[in-house]
Amino acid sequence: MDLSSFLTSLTTSFVIFVVLMLLFACLSARPGNNVVYYPNRILKGLDPEESGSGIRNPFSWISEALSSTEKDVIAMSGIDTAVYFEFLRTVLGILVLSGIILLPVLLPVAITDNGAMFNSNTTVSTGTFNELDRLSMANITVKSPRLWAFLIATYWASFVSLYLLWKSYKHVSCLRSEALRSPEVKPEQFAVVVRDIPPLPEGQTRKEQVDSYFRTIYPETYYRSMIVTDNKEVNKIWEELEGYKKKLARAEAVYEASKTPSKPQGTRPTNKTGFLGLVGEKVDTIGHCNEKINELAAKLESEQKVTLKEKQQNAALVFFTDRVAAASAAQCLHAQMVDTWTVFDAPEPRQLIWSNLHIKFFGRELRQYVVYIIVALTIFFYMIPITFISAFTTLKNLMKYLPFIKPLARITVLKTVLEAYLPQIALLVFLAILPKLLLFMSKLEGIPTESHAVRAASGKYFYFTVLNVFIGVTVGGTLFSTFKTIQKNPNQIVSLLAQKLPGNATFFLTFVALKFFVGYGLELSRIVPLIIYHLKRKFLCKTEAELKEAWFPGDLGYGTRVPADMLIVTIVLCYSVIAPLIIPFGVLYFGLGWLILRNQALKVYVPSYESYGRMWPHINNRILASLILFQLTMVGYFGVQKFVYAPLLIPIPISSILFGFVCAKKFYPAFQHPALEVAAPSLKDHPNLEQIFRSFIPPSLSSDKVDDDHFEDALSQVSRSTSLV
Amino acid sequence: MDLSSFLTSLTTSFVIFVVLMLLFACLSARPGNNVVYYPNRILKGLDPEESGSGIRNPFSWISEALSSTEKDVIAMSGIDTAVYFEFLRTVLGILVLSGIILLPVLLPVAITDNGAMFNSNTTVSTGTFNELDRLSMANITVKSPRLWAFLIATYWASFVSLYLLWKSYKHVSCLRSEALRSPEVKPEQFAVVVRDIPPLPEGQTRKEQVDSYFRTIYPETYYRSMIVTDNKEVNKIWEELEGYKKKLARAEAVYEASKTPSKPQGTRPTNKTGFLGLVGEKVDTIGHCNEKINELAAKLESEQKVTLKEKQQNAALVFFTDRVAAASAAQCLHAQMVDTWTVFDAPEPRQLIWSNLHIKFFGRELRQYVVYIIVALTIFFYMIPITFISAFTTLKNLMKYLPFIKPLARITVLKTVLEAYLPQIALLVFLAILPKLLLFMSKLEGIPTESHAVRAASGKYFYFTVLNVFIGVTVGGTLFSTFKTIQKNPNQIVSLLAQKLPGNATFFLTFVALKFFVGYGLELSRIVPLIIYHLKRKFLCKTEAELKEAWFPGDLGYGTRVPADMLIVTIVLCYSVIAPLIIPFGVLYFGLGWLILRNQALKVYVPSYESYGRMWPHINNRILASLILFQLTMVGYFGVQKFVYAPLLIPIPISSILFGFVCAKKFYPAFQHPALEVAAPSLKDHPNLEQIFRSFIPPSLSSDKVDDDHFEDALSQVSRSTSLV
Known part of the structure; x- marks a missing residue:
């Protein structure tokens, strides 16, 4: 790709971005679009706009985002979102601090050399060499003393990264500890999930088994238990029931709407009962739905009874009367055989993946x-x-x-x-x-919580993007063919990467620019959700519930957003010294990202769970992995440049590994389990244990009619309700 | 080594063994030697011999050892010793079960072949080939279908090993759980050691800091704390004082002895105060000692006060009112910053290495x-x-x-x-x-307990012996020179080992025989301790205390005994298929060892600590490591024999590694921490918490005069003695 093509691409991206920004300014000003641009505020019962009355300034969102504090983010979107901003802020900090030194020093050093002419054959394939490459390390004569500047730059970038990562880890750890320490009653802080319960002893119910086991160990603090059941059947019936309820509401709305003054009795909607409503007997929808609802409600009730009685599994939720007891129980070894009675701290009720709980150790x-x-x-x-x-x-x-x-x-x-x-x-x-x-x-x-599954998926996605997109594109060809090359000499991977890197600088510059201009432009303007919402509102939605479903924004999408950003981190870090021109692009990406997502987090997205910052150790380790990849590449690249002092770089990957090790020792365990000192502070209110217990009952099992004696088989009774002082 | 030389060495060893056995039979029958042959029974206040009265049968010890149960061993010598016997029993079981199949099958298969003539040049250096080697795999023609027998034998030996290891791990886990579950009050089950206490906040004493921290987290179960102090100075004074006390007792005994009828006033012993009592002023010993004792006692008391007040360190012992609380506290994360307030379960008071407790994370x-x-x-x-x-x-x-x-x-x-x-x-x-x-x-x-340090040392010793003695002798020359050879092609190590193994079979046969005949002969007869005891008694000991010190037997010596046995395990396992003749020697080693050490454990050695079988995971892993070495060697050796089905062996090292992994997951954590279910059963007596607390005060800090207000600075007060119902 030559310079003109690069500039074309850059300009096009920028034009798209400006258009999308203007679109956003126009569209978000219309009150009819509020549900698309301010759903989080609406759902929180707040006025869509902070300023309240007055004419909307189309760019006020920028100042609002800039003036918002971390506390605002936590209040509107939770710790997880705040941690995501901490990630953006850290990377931004790394890039800005690196750039301040690297850009003014390395660019002049590179441009005043003419090494590329002499060594273009060895390091860069001639075809791709262009004007932009004159600003990079590829333009330095081999063995030139100018390489010292690049070596020191590598040290500087590494030092800045480690320093900021350390500060951020500390900060996030504090955020987590403060959130867990809060005097608000959170149901998950009183519960523990037990898996791998051993087979039932003769003549005991599962409930008795769990109760007697935990009551022996925690005579004072044990509250009660909820046996995990196989809810597949009951969930199916419940979903069907909910479907008919929605259908009924919709049919009633349609019926109401059809009552025009000219035709006051209206038209009763009808539908066919067969496949997709296209074939089969034609029935009156309202009557049919009511019939079905009654039928299914009865079926659900009996299935609930069967599930609670007969579909109990080898897992349970156990509730305690105070937070310290639960926090302590969640991290203790209970049984001598470690593959029985395994415990972990309960997540929020909405996060629990019930169907995974029965899987054995x-x-x-x-x-x-x-x-x-x-x-x-x-x-x-x-x-x-x-x-x-x-x-x-x-x-x-x-x-x-x-x-x-x-x-x-x-x-x-x-x-x-x-x-x-x-x-x-x-x-x-x-x-x-x-x-x-x-x-x-x-x-x-078999991961038992939603947030954990998202973290695991995000990790896999990270490896995928870094290995395939970054290394794949750089080395050229697939990983597989690369591996075939490397197999002969495993030490070659670093030098191979180092040789190929400079040639792809322009490709990645374009890639980053496309990502932030078009990606963030689309993000802010929410064109796609807006169109979908308006289409749905016009043609599909008949009831309030359906309308709400149509504009419900979903969450920030941690699982894909973090690895996508991480790919940019990897690219920018790896090129930061070789082609420092990429740093401003990185700064723009993370700066724009911070600004636009701040707006989105405060006004649009609704978090679907809260894991109290458990994502951070993963983020930290992956930034560190990118950093180490960068450092190794530099070691290799200095070798390619035949710089005799290249071994001076070896201490930096080692100290990065050491840094990761120290972080894992010092901070990580507190992200795995709640620390006891954090659970110890007293609560604002006396916890309503019954309510905490009920919050964990899945919707398909709870019902107005279902009362305690219904649950007696799977859920243990409150034994000492008088003792809960 | 040729056959005659081998037989000579074997016979010599056997004769030495017989002589030592006879010596033991004679010497142990004399009541004057009871303190050498029955010290454990004497110290436990039992009659030296089980049978009590009657003429001693010189071989009754054999039947006594054979009829003793595991319970007897636990009662006389503790869980750790029982675990050691479980180790001997397991290895014995592996060898016997392997031998039953391997010996009758492999020896005929080997001896009826004559491959050695053809391939002696390639696999065995001609010089060492002899009659014994005809019984080994070295005698099999390359590519011969007879190798199938050896391949199946490798599978059988591996299967037997894994099966017995699994059973033993389960058994030891039960032993440990039963011991910890016991209703006896054990001080260490009520305490937790806290390290890395953060710096003192302004205006708080260390004691207040610890008390307030733990009282917040454990309002119900916290008892009190003991701050760890720097005892170097006070220990020195205390030891000096004890030295003078001993000297005084000795001088008084000498003085008493000098009072003969002819000279009723006796001679007051004198000594010189200078270096080694050889130079300096001559003084009256009794007077001098009394003077010194008074002086030092005063010094000790003031130093104790200074230590408790001013030499407090960043570690503490924390006591709880019940076992579950302590067990749970020992494994929980307390602080958000994991390098502060780290905890581990307290060992027995005698095991705690105070001087290591202050070392930071x-x-x-x-x-x-x-x-x-x-x-x-x-x-x-x-x-x-x-x-x-x-x-x-x-x-x-x-x-x-x-x-x-x-x-x-x-x-x-x-x-x-x-x-x-x-x-x-x-x-x-x-x-x-x-x-x-x-x-x-x-x-x-910085290991904080004796037993842990012994385990760590034993592990290091294992690697030393296996690498240097076994691999060193086999491959020939030192490890260093071997590594220089291997460096060029790292894959060579297994085949190198495999090539060299058969040539050294005879050497190791002799080695094992020497080890068990002479080693266990000396062990049983206790010739060296006997001679030392009698010499000391005659020439040195004047007081009862000195005499007791002279015959005190010490403990079983886990730290060196296990690695030494493990070397034999490694040798015998690695040769078991290549030269099955080694199996009977291995059986004799572990059989004799079991028998003789059973006697020694029941009657002689006094355990110096109890770690409730924590040694087992290490033993298990090391047997497994030996097994994997054996399996890898076999894979290599079948390669050397050009057996095309050699890859069929690859699943066995893999399944061994899997086995180790499963063991580590299923059993190991319960050896790291006490499982809560084990701590939950109620106690026989109500624990005397004050006594438990006092048992952890080191002797140099405790004194009759020292009472609670003396300790007020370092030891927290009982806060709620009324609440301990």
């Missing part, structure tokens, strides 16, 4: 390794379908198979743009499919 | 790695100092530096012997010092 281990192997295979051989698709989606091919774009392709500007973007777009589309698959596979591992 | 980590590096260097390069020392300790040099041995060296016989043995003696001295050195280094790591 070694079953989980086994599943984990099987999934790891499958993911590793996916990571290694994913390039096969990608290569196939990219070969297919060249402009020529597209014109051949999709003749209707031919006239478009004749416009020269459009053609340039399409040719510039098509490979990138193919890659982006592919990356979009993967996260769901990885989340599904993570759940297959 | 990362200081411990650092020390650990430094020690590991030093030990690794010692293991790899130990031959360098030895070679240096042997070079120095030639007879010539000795005569030069130690002129007084010149006349001795003139005797020809002595000269020959000295010249032949000096290098070996240097090696033996080094090997004798090594365990102490390793224990010292393990304590340098």
Whole structure:
């Protein structure tokens, strides 16, 4: 890619961004779009706009985002979101602090040399060398003393990264501890999940078994237990019931709407009972739904009874009367045989994946390794379908198979743009499919909580992007073919990477620019959700509930957002010294990201769970992994440049590894388990244990009619309600 | 070594064994030797011999040892000893069960082949090939289908090992759980050691800091705390005081003894106060000692006060009112910053290494790695100092530096012997010092308990013996030179080992025989302790206390005994299929060992600590490591034999590794921490918490005069003695 093509791509991206910004300014000012641009505030019962009355300033969101504090973010969106901003802030800090030194020092050093002419054959394939590369390390004569500047720059960037990572880890640890320490009553702080309960002894119910076991160990603080049941059947019936309830509401709304003054009795909606409502007997919808609802309600009740009685599994939720007891129980070894009575601290009720709780100890281990192997295979051989698709989606091919774009392709500007973007777009589309698959596979591992599954999926996605996109694109060709090359000499990987890096600098500059201009532009303007919402509102939604469903924004999408950002971190870090020009792009990416997502977090997204910052250790380790990749690449690249002092770089990857080790020792355990000192402070209110207990009953099992004696089989009785002073 | 030389060595060893057995039969029958042969029974207040009255049968010890149960061992010598016997029993079981199949099958298969003639050049250096080797795999023609028998034998030996290891781990886990579950009050079950207490906040004493921290978390179950102090000074004074007390007792005994009828007033003993009592002023010993004792007692008291007030460190012992609270506190994370307020379950008071408790979290980590590096260097390069020392300790040099041995060296016989043995003696001295050195280094790591330090030292010793003795002897030359060879092709190590193994079979047969005949003969007859005791009794001991010190037997010596046995396990396992003749020797070693040590454990040794079987996971892992070494060697050896089905062996090392993994998951955590269910059963008596607390006060700090208000600075007050219902 030459300079003009790069500038075209950059300009196009910028123009798209400006258009999207203007669109946002217009669209968000219309009160009818409030539910798309301010859903989080609306759901929290707040006025859509902070300023309240007065004419809206189309750019006020910027000052609002800038003036918002971490406390605001926590209040509106929880600790997890605050941790995500801490991540953005840390990376931004690293890039800004590195850039302040690297840009003014390295660019002049690089541009005043002319080494590229002499060593272009050895380090950079001549075809790709262009004006931009004159600003990079590729332009330095081999063995030149100018390389000292780059060596010191590597030290500076590493030092800044480690320093800021340390500060952030400390800060996040404090955030977590403060949140857990809060005097608010949180149900999950009183409960513990027990798995791998041994087989029932003769003549005992599961409930008695669990109760007697825990009451012996915790005579003072044990409250009661809830046996985990196999809810597959009951969930199915419940969902069907809910479906009919919605249908009924919709039919009633349609019926109401049909009562025009001209036709006051209205038209009763009808539907067919067969496949997709297209075939079968035609019935009156309202009557049919009512009938079905009554039928299903009875069925649900009897199924609930059967489930609670007969579908009990070898897992349970155990409730304690105080937080310290639960926090302590969650991290203690209970049984001499460690694969029985395993415990972990309960997550929020909405996070618990009930269907995974019954999987046995070694079953989980086994599943984990099987999934790891499958993911590793996916990571290694994913390039096969990608290569196939990219070969297919060249402009020529597209014109051949999709003749209707031919006239478009004749416009020269459009053609340039399409040719510039098509490979990138193919890659982006592919990356979009993967996260769901990885989340599904993570759940297959037997992970018991939603947030944990998201973290696991996000980790897998990170390895995928870094290995395939970054290393794959850099080294050229697939990982698989790279590995075939490397197999002969495993030490070659670093020097191979180092040799290929400078040649791809421009590609990644474009990639980052596309990501932030177009990606964040779309993010802020919410064009797609807006269109979908308006379409749904116009043609589909009949009831309030349906409307709400149509604009409900979902959460920030941790699982994909973090690995995507992490790919940028890896790219920018790895190029920071080799081609420092990438640093401003990185700063723009994370700066814009911070600003736009701050707005989105405060006003749009609704978090779907709260894990109190458990994501941070993963983020920290992955930034560190990127940093170490950068450092190793630099060691290799200095070797390629035949710089005799290259071994002076060896202490930095070592100290990065040591840093990771110290972090894991000092901070990590407090993210695995709640520290007791954090659970000890007293609560604001006396906890309502019954309510805490009830909050964990899944919706399909709870019902107005269901009372305690209904639950007697799976849920133990309050034994000493008088003792709960 | 040829057959006749082998038989000579075997016979000699056997004769020595018989002589030692007879000596034991004679000597142990004399009541005057009871304190050497039955000290454990005497110290437990039992009659030296089980049978009580009647004439002693010189071989009754055998039937007594055979009829003793595990319960007897636990009662007389504790869980740790029982675990050691479980180790012997397991290995014995593995060898017997393997031998039953391997010996009758493999020996005929080997002896009827004559492959050695054809392939002696390739696999065995011709010089060492002899009649015994005809019974080994070295005698099999390459590629022969007879190798199937050896392959199946490898499977059988591996299966038997894993099966018995599994059973034993389960059994030991039960032993540990029963011991911890026992309703006896054990002080260590009520205490927790806290390290890394953060710096004192303004205006608080250490005691207040600890008390307020733990009282917040455990309002119900916290009892009190004991701050760890720097006892170096006070220990020194206390030891000096104890020394003078002993001296006084001795002088008084001497004075009493000098009062003969002819000289009724006796002679008051005198001594000189200077260096070693050889120079200086001559004083009356009794008077001098009394003076010193009074002086030191006053000094001790004031030093105790200073220590308790001013030498407090950042560690403490924390006591709880019940076992579950202590067990739970010992395994919970207390602080958000994991390098502060770290806890572990208190060991027995006698095991606590006070001087290591103040070392900080990362200081411990650092020390650990430094020690590991030093030990690794010692293991790899130990031959360098030895070679240096042997070079120095030639007879010539000795005569030069130690002129007084010149006349001795003139005797020809002595000269020959000295010249032949000096290098070996240097090696033996080094090997004798090594365990102490390793224990010292393990304590340098900052390990806080005696038993843990012994385990760590024992692990290091295991690696030393297996790597240096086994691999060193097999491959020939030192590890260092081997590594230089292997460096060029790391895959070679297994095949190198496999090639060299058969040639050394006879050497190891002799080694094992020597070990069990002479080693266990000396063990049972206790010749050395007997002689030392009688010499001391005659010439040195004047008081009862001194006499008791002279015969006090010490403990079983876990730290060196286990690695030494493990070396035999490694040798026998690795040769079990290659040269099955070694199996009977192994069976004899562990059979005799079991029998003789059973006697010693029941009657002689006094355990110096009790760790409730924490040694087992280490033993299990090391047997497993030996097994995997065996399996890998076999894979290599089948390769050397050009057996095309050799890859069929690959599943067995993999399943062994899996086995280790499953064990570590299923059993190990319960050895790290007490499981709560084990601590939950109620106690026989109501625990006397004050007594439990006092049992942890080190002797140098306790005194009759020292009462609670003396301790007020370092030891917190009982706060709610009324609440301990």
